Amino acid sequence: MSLRLQLLAVGLLTLVLPWTGLRYVQEMEAALRAGLEQSLLARAATVAAALEEQNTELCAPASCAQRLGATIYAPPLATEPELDGVRDDVWNAVGDPLPVGPEHRVLAGTFGRYAYLFLTVADDEIVYQRGPLATPYGDRVVLAVEPPDGPDWRLLNTAAPGLFRSQETSPDRFEPSEVYDALVIAAWAETAGGYALEVRVPMSLMGDTLSIGVIDVDGAGAGTDYTVDLAATWDAESGATGRFIHQRPELLSSLGQLGADNGRLRVLDSDGWILAVAGSVAPQAADEAATLSGALFRWLLEREDPPPPREQPSGRVADETLRQALSGAPATAWYGSGADREAIVAAAVPIAVTAGAVVLEQASEPILTLTNRARARLMALMLLATFIVGAGLVGYATWLSLRVRRLAHAAETALGPRGEIRSGMPGASAGDELGALARSFAELLERLREHTDYLRTLASKLSHELRTPLAVVTTSLDNLEHEVKEPTAEAYLGRLRQGAERLDAILLAMSEATELEQAIRATHAQAFDLSAVLASCCKAYADVYRDREIAYRCDTAGTTVVGSGDLVAQLLDKLVDNAVSFSPAGSRIDVTLAEVGGELLLSVANRGPPLPAKMRGQLFDSLVSIRERRDNRPHLGLGLYIVALVADFHGGRCEANDLPDASGAIFNVWFPRA
Numbered sequence: 001m002s003l004r005l006q007l008l009a010v011g012l013l014t015l016v017l018p019w020t021g022l023r024y025v026q027e028m029e030a031a032l033r034a035g036l037e038q039s040l041l042a043r044a045a046t047v048a049a050a051l052e053e054q055n056t057e058l059c060a061p062a063s064c065a066q067r068l069g070a071t072i073y074a075p076p077l078a079t080e081p082e083l084d085g086v087r088d089d090v091w092n093a094v095g096d097p098l099p100v101g102p103e104h105r106v107l108a109g110t111f112g113r114y115a116y117l118f119l120t121v122a123d124d125e126i127v128y129q130r131g132p133l134a135t136p137y138g139d140r141v142v143l144a145v146e147p148p149d150g151p152d153w154r155l156l157n158t159a160a161p162g163l164f165r166s167q168e169t170s171p172d173r174f175e176p177s178e179v180y181d182a183l184v185i186a187a188w189a190e191t192a193g194g195y196a197l198e199v200r201v202p203m204s205l206m207g208d209t210l211s212i213g214v215i216d217v218d219g220a221g222a223g224t225d226y227t228v229d230l231a232a233t234w235d236a237e238s239g240a241t242g243r244f245i246h247q248r249p250e251l252l253s254s255l256g257q258l259g260a261d262n263g264r265l266r267v268l269d270s271d272g273w274i275l276a277v278a279g280s281v282a283p284q285a286a287d288e289a290a291t292l293s294g295a296l297f298r299w300l301l302e303r304e305d306p307p308p309p310r311e312q313p314s315g316r317v318a319d320e321t322l323r324q325a326l327s328g329a330p331a332t333a334w335y336g337s338g339a340d341r342e343a344i345v346a347a348a349v350p351i352a353v354t355a356g357a358v359v360l361e362q363a364s365e366p367i368l369t370l371t372n373r374a375r376a377r378l379m380a381l382m383l384l385a386t387f388i389v390g391a392g393l394v395g396y397a398t399w400l401s402l403r404v405r406r407l408a409h410a411a412e413t414a415l416g417p418r419g420e421i422r423s424g425m426p427g428a429s430a431g432d433e434l435g436a437l438a439r440s441f442a443e444l445l446e447r448l449r450e451h452t453d454y455l456r457t458l459a460s461k462l463s464h465e466l467r468t469p470l471a472v473v474t475t476s477l478d479n480l481e482h483e484v485k486e487p488t489a490e491a492y493l494g495r496l497r498q499g500a501e502r503l504d505a506i507l508l509a510m511s512e513a514t515e516l517e518q519a520i521r522a523t524h525a526q527a528f529d530l531s532a533v534l535a536s537c538c539k540a541y542a543d544v545y546r547d548r549e550i551a552y553r554c555d556t557a558g559t560t561v562v563g564s565g566d567l568v569a570q571l572l573d574k575l576v577d578n579a580v581s582f583s584p585a586g587s588r589i590d591v592t593l594a595e596v597g598g599e600l601l602l603s604v605a606n607r608g609p610p611l612p613a614k615m616r617g618q619l620f621d622s623l624v625s626i627r628e629r630r631d632n633r634p635h636l637g638l639g640l641y642i643v644a645l646v647a648d649f650h651g652g653r654c655e656a657n658d659l660p661d662a663s664g665a666i667f668n669v670w671f672p673r674a
Helices: 002-052 249-258 292-298 322-327 371-413 433-482 489-522 530-544 565-582 639-649
Strands: 072-075 099-100 106-110 116-122 140-145 154-156 162-168 180-191 194-202 210-218 227-232 242-246 264-268 274-279 331-337 343-350 356-364 524-528 551-555 560-563 588-597 599-607 653-658 662-672
Touching: 002 249, 002 264, 002 331, 002 343, 002 356, 002 371, 002 662, 072 106, 072 210, 099 210, 106 242, 116 140, 116 210, 140 194, 154 180, 180 343, 249 264, 249 274, 322 331, 322 343, 322 356, 371 433, 489 639, 524 530, 524 599, 530 551, 530 565, 530 588, 530 599, 560 565, 565 588, 565 599, 565 639, 565 662, 639 662
Parallel strands: 072 242, 551 588
Antiparallel strands: 099 106, 106 116, 116 194, 140 154, 140 210, 154 162, 162 180, 180 194, 210 227, 264 274, 264 356, 331 343, 343 356, 524 560, 588 599, 599 662, 653 662
């Protein structure tokens, strides 16, 4: 396991601290929520008992019966609408409209002593009544109301847009009667898709029943042939009308007397329709919310409470949990409201006498209910968890420091008093970063030890190279002293020259790398054509190495680089000389220039023995030679070292590999383009 994962594993111990505190706070919050639920249920039960004692009727017996027609709910309006047939902000705040047939919609509301209706009718051909009692009677709307003295039908029909009074009518044909009623007033306005109708009806005329019918007349302009379509909210088969439900002022007065300052009280009828609303749901002020601890507790106590369910249709409680109270079982529910997800708790209890329910809703601020005792216990648990985590971290840090100290001591004592190198490192078998560091130190020291051993044997290698020519010179000189006048003196003198020349070549090879480094530092880089330099050199090699075939090929265009052409020529000299040394007579040496990855690649390939695997990474080091056979020239392992120097000067790199078919070796040098 890596050191990073070990530190992460130890760091996970710190989760004990927040986990312990979180568990405790969650348990406290659950207990506080349960207590708040019981408190709200008790308050709601008190209101329900008070309404039972007052014998408050939630609906008239006739309206409480099951009706087949659609129910129209009218919530209180904020302001009194202006009868102009225009849907303004007053109607936009009501909610979702009720469908009248497949295309028409109606909104309802109450203000003071009146009920208001806003009807939008989709009609591609508006037909107005041509004259009093003239047929066709045109497009019109029918209201079916049921005041205390019996059913009543009202016809909304006009000859032009604007304000008009309703007329009495009768079912089936719904014809105009010319008997007008000034109590029901409507405003007709044409719209882009038809027309809009805004109606005001006295509450005394409404009762508990209301149905709406839209009569559409089409084709009246082509003569006596026309069509009449009816879309209504009453039951199509039986003609039974629907309920008209609105909030009851007497219930609102009773709720005001019972008190609804802390939360919102709602009274429901047996179907879940809201008959009265008092109070509001607003988060309580929290002084601790602005503090750091208060924000922390608020975040810890945050729950995934669902948002309040949307009332569909508008005015009817949609939460199935709260609707259980309509069946006689008390119920509670939690919601999350607002951007900060304030918790809202709702409690519903049944009203046994009138078969309704009371719903009490209140915003919950759990951070205010945390006591000092709970906080003290929480801090004690946090301190205990902190001690456990701290002890674990101190123990791990001690163990880690011991490992680092052992590794540092081993690195400091790696060099012995007599120059011996100890490559062993403690902890090299570990699988983490410290183990990798120990292995890297051990590998570095091992390579340094090998290089030191090589330097120690360098004297013997140089002695071997110099002993033979010196012996030749000495022997020749001895013989020359005795036979200076003999004919064989010329042969001894020739051998003396050869030995001197070999000594000169050895000294020249040993100083060539140093002179080249000095030359590189004095060379000014300039742009030149690499392919031209390589081609010129290869032509010269054909005369120098007559027993080899030097083949040059350029596979790319644009071979300009920045550097020195003379240094590149020296680089190629060393590579070709190396290839000639390891290739048999009559073989071919391939010199290739190509483009690879945006760089220019110079390759020199020859047929011969493969490269030794252990020395492949050291071929371009100084004084490294792998030649097993000797010829008349000294080989001190400086040729490829010079290649590496020239490549570094041009910003490139070099590499040696075997040919893919293992028939020889290939040396690659990369040059960046100009």
